[in-house]
Amino acid sequence: MSTATTLQTSTTPLGRDELARLVAKDIAPGSFVNLGIGQPTLVSNYLTDEQNITLHTENGMLGMGPAAEGDQIDGDLINAGKIPVTELPGASYFHHADSFAIMRGGHLDICVLGAFQVSATGDLANWHTGAPGAIPAVGGAMDLATGAKDVFVMMTLLTREGASKIVESCTYPITGVGCVTRVYTDKGVFLTGPDGVTVRETFGCTLEELQELVPVPLKAAA
Amino acid sequence: MSTATTLQTSTTPLGRDELARLVAKDIAPGSFVNLGIGQPTLVSNYLTDEQNITLHTENGMLGMGPAAEGDQIDGDLINAGKIPVTELPGASYFHHADSFAIMRGGHLDICVLGAFQVSATGDLANWHTGAPGAIPAVGGAMDLATGAKDVFVMMTLLTREGASKIVESCTYPITGVGCVTRVYTDKGVFLTGPDGVTVRETFGCTLEELQELVPVPLKAAA
């Protein structure tokens, strides 16, 4: 994977599309990828034909194409977000147990997910706010978090209230333990794992400025 | 199922083909059936079109037809005994896990198996003599014994040495516990289960003569 090994910087924070472009660039050619609902879906706009990426949708398909438009719309052909999509040459359909076996058996190279919080050791919280009275809904989030070889998170670094979403320990109910390997945010790219958090890139700030925002020790990529 | 409820008798022991005919007659219309290797295979010769029986072979097929002959022989179309067979209209193919899920999930109505011994409570011994130095081989026997709704055994009542194969407790290594529901032999038809052995029919002998051969208490079908 085209992972820079020393700390990179850019002069401005990244917008959602720039971030999606960066994630897309980091996906190795020939990979099998599941893009979560919301911001991660943007990544598909920046995958190139040369990369030869195959997209999986957990409701039963490999080889998913772009969103369907006009006459292409077919109620029997939707993605996990229930959006009508298209089929690419070389696609295949399968039932739900077979589809989740692809995820749970560790066959997906990468899944890209949104998150409420990610802990320093890669715990993911992205399914439930835990608010009293909230109706919980999990879908395939836990299977994706636990099953993919690499779990990439895309999110803004800070909440609207200015709190870091990279935390020492998740306060929201978690989706998976130690599963996140990389976090793409508007202010930087973080590598997470058993050894803590490494910063691969910063956008519009220095590592020191980033450290002031994030309540866990940050290391620069060596 | 066309099970007689009072003790029937015939004047002579049944040959293998007559026994196969009797088993075939006892299979309810529309049933899904697996016929084991050897003597049970003969049953297929006596199934009628009106019965609309679907045969399963554990190497991955429903809707198996008769043995292939001449130009019909196709090395990719064999049964569990590795004999070339044919495909009937309405057949389907599936992989081994799906095929055994049919058996193990309790979806087969009947399997018909050969046996070394059957115990009074329906334990089956049909896979291994337990002889020192014998190389064991089990195949699908344990899955069939455990999975089918009804397990019918076809065998001669006595060994060549004259010992009853219906026994108080199996001396051969068992294939399944309490799984056999009915035993078809040359000298009679026996129903086995938690309450012991009931004789449904005798062939060429009386119940009293049968009782002299079999070392477990026999009841006449009421």
Add this chain to the structure above:
Amino acid sequence: MLNFVDSVQEAVAGIKDGSTVMIGGFGNAGQPFELIDALLECGATDLTVVNNNAGQGDQGLALLIKEGRVKKMICSFPRQSDSWHFDAKYKAGEIELELVPQGNLAERIRAAGAGIGGFFTPTGYGTMLAEGKETRFLDGKWQVFETPIHADVALIKALKADGKGNLVYRKTARNFGPIMAAAARQSIVQVSEIVPTGALDPENVVTPGIYVNSIVKVAGSGAGTSTTTEKAA
């Protein structure tokens, strides 16, 4: 025994109060709307329903819930923008919810059909959905013990059936149909076409007829109509 029946009403007539009913479909794709409407009509109540969601809008499963016929939902994703009938019942404490990660839902249904008494999976380990469940360290990972989900009845939508009850589906409408057909004691299937036995290629059958009990042809429920099947309440 396989039966071809003439109406969805006849197809669901045997469903008893208190049954566990699996309903195929993910979103609208593969939802057997006509069978669900017939279930609503037939009056069976006190149901446990297994579906990925908990009803949307004012149709199908949402109406069953609205009418108070569902005592418990087993699903992965009940909360949606238009799941107002479920939301209301849930907040009123009038419906029980067993929330199951989607892959565990699929695997537990598959286990019931395949005769598996339980299995260990990493999904959900360390989360509130695994609280109180047995865990074990296997294959280098902590895993959670999960049990099969059996059902009395499955309501399924397929594309075609042949005379032996073999089924094929269409695109992502396949979803839960094949595993629910195997897990339920009775599988009731609506199809848009019944073809002669022999017309389906044996290589391409998805659900073998052994898993199917009742088949009903529903006009206009065929290819690609999943999003256009909008019912008045």
Add this chain to the structure above:
Amino acid sequence: MLNFVDSVQEAVAGIKDGSTVMIGGFGNAGQPFELIDALLECGATDLTVVNNNAGQGDQGLALLIKEGRVKKMICSFPRQSDSWHFDAKYKAGEIELELVPQGNLAERIRAAGAGIGGFFTPTGYGTMLAEGKETRFLDGKWQVFETPIHADVALIKALKADGKGNLVYRKTARNFGPIMAAAARQSIVQVSEIVPTGALDPENVVTPGIYVNSIVKVAGSGAGTSTTTEKAA
């Protein structure tokens, strides 16, 4: 990554000593004879082989065993009229045997591919093949705990592959191929035909390309040739 390779020799070149190798096929149907011959040629030894049988006659797996390259067989039915090479090694104590009921073999392979850490099954309960194994009473039956069978490599024979590595099989030659492809870290597949991407109907793909690593076209290993592939020793 998917590779199309030019020869069976190249396809198996990466198989290391000590590997666990799954080999598809039931009897001769679906046996990848040419890949097995290449494995024999390449010299890898100390192998654990997973196959339903333990070789027949003087070909394929039987020769691997004869040459002493297999330290352990995991199979359901080693003893056959022509399994003389296995029989001799077994009686000489030169090969280890793990005998597994055929359905447990299939389900354990499936479990490895599907990320299941272990499962309970009634098959084998109370028999000598369950001796020493954990048992539990579930769903009204005594059941035995079984664990997944993983492999380094699977050797598989399919009918056709497309440019994405999607596979279809032929009749009962399908048998173990799909589950072994999912269970092994590397799947090496021989096919009789490679078709353009898009030529396989997505509804009818049996093994999606995600499970396939290397594909080699083998002339004359196609439809219905399973019984006529007889090799000299």
